Amino acid sequence: MIVEEFITKSYPKTIEEGKVAWESPSNIALVKYWGKKEHQIPANPSISFTLSKCKTITVLEFSEKENKTDFSFDVFLNNEKKDDFKPKIETFFKRVEAYLPFLKNYHFVIKTENTFPHSSGIASSASGMSALALCLTSVDRMLSKNHEHLNKSFFNKKASFLARLGSGSACRSIEGSLVTWGTHQAFAESSDLYGVKYPFEVHENFKNYHDTILLVDKGEKQVSSTVGHGLMHNHPFAEERFKQAHKNLNDLIAVFKSGDLDAFIKIVESEALTLHAMMMTSMPYFILMKPNTLQVINKIWAYREKTDSKVCFTLDAGANVHMLYPENEAKNINQFINNELVEHCQNGQYINDKIGLGAKLL
Ligand code: DP6
Secondary structure (H helix, E strand, O other): OOOHHHOOOOOOOOOOEEEEEEEEEEEEEEEOOOOEEHHHEEOOOEEEEEEEEEEEEEEEEEEEOOOOOOOEEEEEEOOEEOHHHHHHHHHHHHHHHHHOOOHHHEEEEEEEEEOOOOOOOOOOHHHHHHHHHHHHHHHHHHHOOOHHHHOHHHHHHHHHHHHHHHOHHHHHOOEOOEEEEOOEOOEOOOOOOOEEEOOOOOOHHHOOOEEEEEOOOOOOOOOOHHHHHHOOOOOOOHHHHHHHHHHHHHHHHHHHHHOOHHHHHHHHHHHHHHHHHHHHOOOOOOOOOOHHHHHHHHHHHHHHHHOOOOOEEEEOOOOOEEEEEOHHHHHHHHHHHHHHHHHHOHHHOEEEEEEOOEOEEO
């Protein structure tokens, strides 16, 4: 599958060497992407809050090489050479080569750092792949004499398109603060190929929305997202699940407009539990939640019961719990976390993050 719109035909310029750097955030899905078709096409549309503090900083150095028949690159994480990252990047390069025809002309040094601990169980693929895609889109732009075809909105679209080919959820990390990905009838501009900024009204209740990530379990996941997505093929509940995602995304439009946080909570928590229900009912089945995940969820429910708090939880493909809450509750929720929830976090660790504006050129 080749998408003509994103092919750079030729580069009028030559640059012997150069350097570019981007920082790109992670994101947390409210309606989950779970299940994909060939070529990283999502089985259903999703929407996420872009985060602010959890991000990847990537510096890409490139220098022209003699042999232009293979990809050539080295990867460093926190200044340490990481050859085990190479296969994933090699696959990514193969997928995007048609759109970035300079890839075999250069040797690349990719230096990357995350603001969150590497083994925190926080997926770095969304921030990492989007940061790399942005760096490569910048090189594409540098080599093109006429920048017109790479104006800002096209630049973001191409970067998101490329990021998706690295990791699906990465395409939602280019911009902020709410991004949808996947064709949906209510969003005229929506696409399976890239993320787009949420185009409708958002109530001020969602301004500066907080996401505190409780690091319940920092271990390696037993099942990768890619394998999990694959298990949605022939999954007995897949069709209903995909329909539900369309409906939940549609229902969120009214919620974002009215600021109805009770309705928001219902959709977001149901999405999180449905994601895990899909894992528990696939063949093979698996469970990524840990006892502490359930302890935290129950305490959040009890806290909501006894206060008028609008805090809710969501999960991604792991045991960690994301607590989402409005800005005006930040102080109380911090106390609640310190009094009741840190005991369920590995080494008492959690990360206070909030909704962000997207990636930045450095
Ligand atoms: C559960 O984007 O990590 O976080 O496309 O195979 O790289 P690949 O999968 P990935 O899947 C993330 C799934 C999720 C839900 C979401 O972010 O929408």
